[in-house]
Amino acid sequence: MGTVDDNRQSKTTWTTVAAYQQQQYGRTLASPHLQAVNVGTVTQPTWIAPEDLRILPDQIYAMVIPDAVASYFHSRSCRPPKETRSKVGKEGILRFPVDATQKPIECPAIRLHRAILQIPAVRLPYPILKYGSPATKPFDQNRANWNLDGVKFFRTKPTPLKWKLLVAPGVKADTAQNFINAFNNGVRTTKVCSLGQHQGNFIMLTGNDESTMRTVIKNMLGKDGINAPDVVVLLLRSRNVDIYSSFKYLADRSMANISMKANLKRAGINHSVEGVEKIMQSALVVGADVTHPGNGAMQGTPSIAAVVGSLEASAGCFQGEMQLQAPKQEMITDLRYMVFKILKSWFDLYKRCPSNIIYYRDGVSESQFDEVINTELPEFKEAFKLLADDLREKDEKGNPVGQELIPPNFRLTTIVVSKRHSTRFFPTEIENCKPGTMVDRVVTSPYHSDFYLQSHNGIKTHNLCHTYVRATLGVSYASPAYYAGRLCERGRAYLRGWFNPSKDWRKWYNDERNRVQADIEKNRAKLNLGQPRRDRNKRKTDDERKAEKADADALFHGMERFLRPDIDRRWKESQDNESGADKRYEDWRKTMYWM
Known part of the structure; x- marks a missing residue:
């Protein structure tokens, strides 16, 4: 606790909550051994005995959900559409303080109805999936997913795949050996490579800490890295002890999904969709996101910005760039340099500049739209200027000597991805909206060109939703925005x-x-x-x-x-x-x- 003398000199005396309660109020806590709870802030803590606190129900939990309750949380949040529609139509609407029999005094022309609004919607055509063999792959049009049975990836490397398995503590040796056999079979079946070669025996880790992992990887790579594996796989013990005991499970979907990741690590392409090449041959598709430190992070931890850009007409390969920036800053600092690196790779591949750029920006609110327009969009023009300077002829010292190049003109389309909204759609039938459902009228903004999506976006984006490289399904929004979010998560892992x-x-x-x-x-x-001592009963001055x-x-x-x-x-x-x-x-x- 702290005291202040007449000269405004602060004096701090450290004590416990239990001792303070006894000294100030003559009260003995029932559970003095429990840790006190800080109900203030990190800089201005206020410590209270836990027995004097009550947790109010229905509060928003802003921290990371603990693993022990994550599965329960997800199961509770995934209600069937029939139940959700009933709660909205019968319970939710009744809570609004609206009397349908009375007209609003200020605007009597308005009629109020306690019913869910009926609006028109359209369904976009399903894209045709493209694999290496067979050339196309059908999928469940009601659920917008498919499987990898009998398919070979769109583009792979024919050379053998050298890989190494690291096994976390608690995983049985026979489970690890089954995994090795299934992985070798999976990468061969999907044509990730001509042959899967596990290098020697698997490595059993003695701990999960970073120092142990660093030592193992350093020894595995060696000094020159000549015999380093192409892929390193970490096999973790699942919360379900028996999840890896079934070889059949490993050999089916699990190993197919892992094969997809292995193919990506070798610069392969898992699949594409028909028609996307027409868009991508002249367009650079860019995705961007920023992740911020949460409430549990150290004060002063920076935010991480991630930008990805397409390098293949198949939409199956993206280059990623990351950078640190000021904490809690949403607008991306020096976006031009990140886009320039991607533009340079695009130019090296096609020997020309893209004439169109499609920019998917995730993580910004409607109040920040103008800031994106004024701050981030001009950065693309600056990136083209950097590319033009980089392409100029240079002397031995790297100084430009050739004629100054004029940056090319390009068309820029920006699409802001907004996931956290409270609008929900229900079809007239008692089921989920079909994949490809799009609403672009009635409930959309009168100021912006926007649309609501059920699992997939407008025509061009609708196809991109089915090119997500790590899943056999159509994702909820365009893959480039997903990739930027995943790259942000990788950055968070570096600074965990x-x-x-x-x-x-x-x-x-x-x-x-x-x-x-x-x-x-x-x-x-x-x-x-x-200065005179301030009276605590008076309000603070400015x-x-x-x-x-x-x-x-x-x-x-x-x-x-x-x-x-x-x-x-x-x-x-x-x-x-x-x-x-x-x-x-x-x-x-x-x-x-x-x-």
Whole structure:
């Protein structure tokens, strides 16, 4: 607890909640051994005994859902459409304070009805899936998915696949051996390669910590990396102990899905859809997303921006770029450089510039649309300027000597992907809307060109939804936006210690935060020296509120300066090749490694 003397000098005395309750109120806690709960903030904590608190029901849980309850959460949230429609039509509407018998006083022409609005909708045609063999693949049009039975991937490498299996603690040896056999069979059946070659025996890990994993991988790769495997597979113990005991399960769908990932790691293409080549041959399709540190992250942890761009007319290969930026900043900083790298790869492939760019932007709200237009869209023009400068003839020192190139004209179409909305659609039949259902009238915005989608987007995007490289189904929105989100998740994995700190990391962080906080309080006490003590019964003045905000900002920036060197070092290690000359590493970076 803290006290303030007449000279505004703060004095802090550390005590426990139990001792404070006894000293101030003469009260003995029933459970003094339990940890106190902070109901304040990290910078201004307020500690309460848990027996004095009650958890209110129906609150939004903003933290990461624990694994122990995740499956229950998903099962509860996936209600059948009949049940959801009933709750909306019978329970939800009745909660609105609307009297259908009375006309609104300010606008009597409006009629209010307590019923679900009926609107027109259209169904887009299903795309034709393309594989290596057979050439096309039918799928369930009611569920928009298919399987890999009897198909070979669209594009693969004929060379043998060298791979290595790492086995997590708790996985049985015979399960690991069954996995090796099934994996070799799966990559051969789907023509990922001519032959699957597991290098030696599998490696049984002694722990799940990063240091153990780092040592094992370093020893496996060796000094020169000549005998390094093409793919490393980590076999984890499932929450269901028997999930890997069935060889049949492994040899069927599981191994087929893993084969898809293995093909991506070798720069292969799993499948495509008919007609998408006409769009992609002249267009660069770009997806972008930004992930921010959550409530449990260390204060000062940066946000991660990810941009992906198409490199193949089949829409089966994308290049990814990531960067760190200021915490909680949604607009992508220096987007031009990320797009430039992708443009350069596109130009190297086609020997020309794209005439069209389709930009899928995920994660922005309607209030940020203008900011995207004014901040991010001009960056594409700057990226073309960078490409033109890069293509100029240069002397031995790298200085441009040739004629200055004029950046080409291009058409840019921006589509903002919005998933978190409360609009729900129900067909007249008691079932789910059919895949391909699109609504672009009545309930859409009068200001923007928008549409609602049931699993798939407008004509061009509808096809792209079925090119998602890691699944045999049509995903809920365009694949490029999905890929950008997946790349963001890969970035979060690199910085997991800061995004989701362990107990030891949290203690290390809190110790430094307390030190910075103490310095700020000392500086504030010096500034307040000689000022009269403020009456607690009076409201804070504007100057006092400004001082509090200045102190909070100082703490934030102080922690950001403390964390950033380690974060930058970790990030650089994840983005750069240690040897600096390993072509295998550079080739790997050009694959969809994050998928």
